Amino acid sequence: MIPPTALHQSDYRKGEAVFWQDDPTRGIFCVESGQINLQRAMQSGHVVTMHRATAGTLFAEASLYSDRYHCDAVCIEPASVICIEKQEFTRRLAQEPDLSLAYGKLLATQVQTYRQTLEILSIKSARDRTLVAVSCGYLSGPVTEFATRIGLTHEACYRALRQLCDAGMLIQTGRGKYALPDPA
Structure with missing residues (x-):
């Protein structure tokens, strides 16, 4: 289990960013309520949503293995979010096989969803x-x-x-x- 000291709850208003592209990574996030878009602005100015995180889901999972966030995380409605500290979460993954298996299953399911999205976009x-x-x-x-x-x-x-x-x-x-x- 992740100790409470490694969990940080924050509330955001619609339009506020949880983080911006190129901000240093500090952890992964769980949405308690609201919705967060992971999005990237293209050179044309068009914004592409890469993922929408809703209540009960995680986002910024790839940040565990990166020094900087690769996109913006913007609230599309008021949201309550828990940040799980990167260092503590990766330490727990290495020490707790059940957590590692559950996290691996979650990531595999997300890969299936992303493949479906790529098919739709094509x-x-x-x-x-x-x-x-x-x-x-x-x-x-x-x-x-x-x-x-x-x-x-x-x-x-x-x-x-x-x-x-x-x-x-x-x-x-x-x-x-x-x-x-x-x-x-």
Whole structure:
């Protein structure tokens, strides 16, 4: 177990950063409440979301083996976050096989999710990409956030959603809410 002295809880407002790209790493993080985007600004100015951390999930896992963070961690809503000190966590991983196995399983699951995301991002058609991403459960927050997660402008994403609804491939269930039609 990680001792309480190696855990540091912080609260953040919407828009605040837990860390910025190139900040020195201090640990990995667990989201108690709220949502954090791991994102990187491209040279074009377009921001790409690489991961969205939600309540009960970890983020910045790769920082255990890096001196600096490789992206920004920005709160997309108010959030409560626990930082697990890097040095203590890596020491525990080396000493506690059960913790190492659980952490390895978590990372393996994340690799599967990232591969799925890469497959979705490789779909050229905005309409097809949007349909696949909705069917995989990626649309769980605002449409603008969803668009960022799947590498589309929010305008292209809204157009694709409208086209999919018009074609009967999606049903709009509320503002910014979409679902696949029931297979009957």
